Amino acid sequence: MGHSRTDTTADEKGNTGLVNYLxxxxxxxxxxxxxxxxxxxxxxxxxxxxxxxxGLPI
Structure with a gap:
């Protein structure tokens, strides 16, 4: 699953509340x-x- 555009934009702006909500x-x-x-x-x-x-290789 990739990040949504809104999720990525919120994260870049430091809006962790929105990132946790989405x-x-x-x-x-x-x-x-x-x-x-x-x-x-x-x-x-x-x-x-x-x-x-x-399941990502670490």
Whole structure:
């Protein structure tokens, strides 16, 4: 799943509230990744956990 244009723009402007809100608006089948993105935004130190949980090579 890629970033939406709104999500990327909000992140670039430092609007973390919006960045955390947008994943919660995803359809039910994307809630797991949305929650993972919100956690990553809140704590960037979890990047390796995020990558592992979404199947990215680390």
């Amino acid at each position: 994943p919660k608006q995803l359809p039910a089948e994307y809630q797991t990744i949305g929650n993972a993105l919100a956690t990553l935004q809140d704590n960037p130190a979890t990047l390796s956990d995020f990558a592992r949980n979404v």
